Amino acid sequence: MKKLLTTFLKDSKLSFNGLYFYIEIGMAIIFIAVMLFVVPENFDQSQRLVAYVNLEEPVKSQVLSLIEGEESIEILESRNQVEDALSKDRSAVGVEIKSENQSLVYDLILQGYESESMKSMLKASIEGEFLSQIPGFSSKVNTTALENNPERLSDRVNILPIYLTINVGLMGLFIIAAYIFLDKDEGVIKAYAVAPVKLWQYLASKMLILLMMGLLTSFMTVLALAGTKVNLFHLFLLVVSFNLFGSSLGLLISSFFDTMVKAMGGLYAGVMLMVLPVVSYFMPSFNPMWIKAFPSYPMMFAFRELLLVNGNTGYIYIQSGVFLILGFFIFAAANLRFKKTLTV
Numbered sequence: 547m548k549k550l551l552t553t554f555l556k557d558s559k560l561s562f563n564g565l566y567f568y569i570e571i572g573m574a575i576i577f578i579a580v581m582l583f584v585v586p587e588n589f590d591q592s593q594r595l596v597a598y599v600n601l602e603e604p605v606k607s608q609v610l611s612l613i614e615g616e617e618s619i620e621i622l623e624s625r626n627q628v629e630d631a632l633s634k635d636r637s638a639v640g641v642e643i644k645s646e647n648q649s650l651v652y653d654l655i656l657q658g659y660e661s662e663s664m665k666s667m668l669k670a671s672i673e674g675e676f677l678s679q680i681p682g683f684s685s686k687v688n689t690t691a692l693e694n695n696p697e698r699l700s701d702r703v704n705i706l707p708i709y710l711t712i713n714v715g716l717m718g719l720f721i722i723a724a725y726i727f728l729d730k731d732e733g734v735i736k737a738y739a740v741a742p743v744k745l746w747q748y749l750a751s752k753m754l755i756l757l758m759m760g761l762l763t764s765f766m767t768v769l770a771l772a773g774t775k776v777n778l779f780h781l782f783l784l785v786v787s788f789n790l791f792g793s794s795l796g797l798l799i800s801s802f803f804d805t806m807v808k809a810m811g812g813l814y815a816g817v818m819l820m821v822l823p824v825v826s827y828f829m830p831s832f833n834p835m836w837i838k839a840f841p842s843y844p845m846m847f848a849f850r851e852l853l854l855v856n857g858n859t860g861y862i863y864i865q866s867g868v869f870l871i872l873g874f875f876i877f878a879a880a881n882l883r884f885k886k887t888l889t890v
Contacts, residue, residue, distance in 0.1 A: 549744070553751040561755055566721070574763040577709060578770045581702055588701045593639060595619045595672070596631045596655075600644040609643060609650075628655055641672055697854050703772050707849035708824055710767070714760045714785050715845050716820050718753075718792035719799065719813050725752050726797065727806040746881045753793040753877070760789040772853055780852050780859065783866040788845050791873035798876050801883035841869070 561567050595618055599609050613619050622628050628640040632655060640655030652672055656665065698704075764785045768776055799816065803809035823843035826833050827850075837843060848865040851857035 550747040550750055553747055554754050557751050557755050558758070567759065570759050570763055571766075574713075574766050578767055581705065581771055585702050585705070592618055593637060594635060596622060596628045596638055596640045598622050598625050598628045598640070598642045600625070600642055601650075602645070605645070625655075632657060639668055639672075697856055699850070699853055703853055704850075706767065706771055706853060707846045708827065710764055710785075710849045711788070711842050711845045712821070713767075714764055715788040715792040715842060716817050718756045718760070718789060719796035719816060722752055722756055722793045722796040723800040723809055723813055724806060725755075726800045727803075727809070730804065745884055746877075749797055749877070749881060749884065753790060753797070756793050757786060757789045760785050768853075775855065776853060777859075780862050784845075784848055784852060784862065787866040787869040787873065788848075791841065791869040791876070794873045794877035794880055797880035798883065801880050801887060804887075841872075844868075 597613065597619055599606050599621065601609060610621065614621065620631070622631065625642055628642065632638050632640050636657055639657075642653040642655065644651050644653060652669075654665070654668060654672070656668070660668070761782070764781065765778070768781055795816070796813070799812050800809055803812070820840055820842040823837050823840050823846060826837050826843065827846050844865045848862055851859075851861050
């Protein structure tokens, strides 16, 4: 362990003299600044309805009295004004209310990107909104929630698990590969065939460098965006386990190549596959079993449980243990591979 500590301290000094340490800190600061000053706490998910009431009096006044005062409805004086408003706000929906054969007709004016299911939902929503304003109207729709008052993160904090997963669990694949290939070019790895320091200590030292950076940037971003209510011990566990897993996986992939250029394809493919679960994270309706097999899936949801006030601590401990064990076995495999390729 003394030799490992000595190697780690030496590599740390070299890292502090290089650009990577400061780039990593700078990127974390930029991310924090963007999240605090650009990204809102919660996104406005309400849809604006622009309406033109093309009716004769006194029906027009009656319809206007029903919808005036609604915050999400804007009344304009012509259909052209509605179309101009929609061209400026691509998320808005328009409607022209007119009369045909002594019946009210709702003519939807859409942007063009809406699917058939979206059109049907908008039609039902607008009709329901106007029906609900009729005196004496009583809705027969009952709503039952499977979970009462479910806890949710703010939209800003909800992005944080994605950043932590990429920064802690995935970036290590590229960074540690860059370290290894740089040392290969300089003949450092070959020297470990006869050096008193064992090869596994050299590899572990590189992993500890990335772990140190992962802990520093993770604590910075979590404290800045989520505050001090987060369980810091759980954060430490997750960062350590996920970072060691990602770094050991990067070592294993690197052991099959002799240059960074040749390894880029495998590393890039690995990262792209690991990013796929982000789709499921933001769209829970898309949650097939195969996407749960990617390591980044439990990583993201473990960080999410961490950020929730009453998160599932059992899930956090299970994922920490699983990734620590996986990281250990992958590191052992990478160590064996490098021993066989010291002459590469």
